[in-house]
Amino acid sequence: MVGKKKHKTKRITEELEETSFDVNNDTNVDNMDSDNKDIVKSHKRKHASYENLSHSNKTENQYDTSSDTESKPKKLKKKKKLVPSDSSEKKNKKSIRQMKREKHAERQAAAEAVAKDQLKSQCLNYLSQWKYDRPNWKFMKAKQVWLFKNKFSTNLIPDASWPLLLEYFESAKGNIRNLLLADANKIIKQMDDWTDLQNNEENNIPEDQQDSSITKPHDTVYNRARSLIQCLEE
Template sequence: MGGKKKRSKTMQNTAENVEVDNITEQHTENHDDNGSQENQDDTELLDKKVTKRAHADDGSDSDSEKPKKAKKKKKKPPVATEETSNKKGKKSIRQMKKEKYAQRQADAQAVAKDQLKSQCLNYLTQWKHDKQNWKFMKAKQVWLYKNKFSTQLVPEANWPVFLEYFESATGNIKKMLLDDAHKIIKQMDEWTESHQNEDTEDKEDEASSVTKPDENIYNRARSLIQCLQE
C-alpha cells in the first residue's frame, strides 16, 4: 500500500513539472519575440555602466599619480653657539667650561712650580746647614742652574749659598755657568760701546739693535765670574 502511494505522488509531481516547463518555454518564446528591443536597451545600459566604471578607474589612477604635498618640517629652535652668545654679551656653557678647565690647569701648574721652587731652595739650604742628611740630586741642581739669573725663583737671600754650592761643584757645570755669565758681560759691553759712539746714523742703527741686559742679571753674572773664575 505504501509503495503504491509513493508511485502515485511521483507521477503527479512529474506531470506538474512537465506542465511548468511547457509554460516556461511559451513565455520564453514570447519574451524573445517581444523583448529583442528590451535586450538591446539592456545591452546599451550595460555598456554605459562599463564605460563609467572605466572612467572611474582612470580617474582613481590619475588621482593616485598626483604628487602628494610634502609635509612641512618643523623648524628646530636655533642652537646657542659661541658667536650668538658673544653677540648677546653672554658666554656659552661650552666656553665657560673651557675657561674653567684652563684656569684649573694654570692653577695646578702654578702650584707645581711653587712646590718645585720650595724643594730646590730647601735642597740648597740643607746642603749648607745639614750636609749629613743632604743627598745630591741632579734634577734640583739643573733647576738651580737654569734659574740662576731669576731673582724671583732664586731670591737674593739664597744667592750667597748658591755661589758656595756651585763653587764646590764638580764636572762641567762650572764651565757652563761661566759661559753664560761671560755672554751677559759681553752683551753689556756691546751695548755700552754702541752708545758711546753715536756720531753716525749707522752707529745709531747698531745701538738700537743691541739690548741692554737687566741690572740684576748683569750683577749676578759678575758674581759668578768672580767666584768661579780659576
C-alpha cells in the same frame, strides 16, 4: 461724451502700458486718429519726464556716493615695528662648553702656579740643607738643574739665597762648570755691546750701522754674572 472720452483714454493708456508699444516711434503715431495721437503724445511726455527724473536721480546718487567715499578717510595700514634682534647678545654670550674650557684652563693655570711654588721651595730647601744639614742631604740632579737654569732670576732665587748658590757651584767640576762660565760671559758681553751702542749714538754713528737688538741686562743680573765668574776663576 466726456465720460466716453475719458474711458477711451484710460483704455488706450492701459493698452500702451501692457503692450510693448514704442512711444518713440513716430510712424505708429501717424497712423492713429487725432484722439489717439493726443493720448500717445501725453503718454510720451510722461515717459520722457520719467526718464529725466530717473536720470537725475542716478546722477545725484553717483555724486552722493562719490562724496561719501571722499568724505570717508582711507584707513592706513599699520606698519609692523621691527623688533631689534638680540644677535649681539647671543654673540657675547658664551656657550657652556666654552665656559667649561675657560674654567678648566683657570684651574690648570692655578695648579701649575702651585706646582712652581712648591718646586721653588723644594729647591731652595735643597740648597739650604746642603749648607746646614750635610749629613741628611742627598744629591738630586733635577734640583741642581733647576738651580742652574734660574741662577740669574731674582724672582725664583732671592738675594738672600745667592751667596749659598755661589758656594754650591764653586765646587762644581766638568761640564756644568763650563756652562756656568759661558752663561756668565754672555751677560758680560751683552753689557759691553750695549755700552758700545751708547757710545756710537754719542758719536753720531748712523742707525743703519748699529744693532738695535742689543738691550741692556738688568743690573742685578750683571752683578751676579760678574760674581759667578770671579768665584769660578779663582
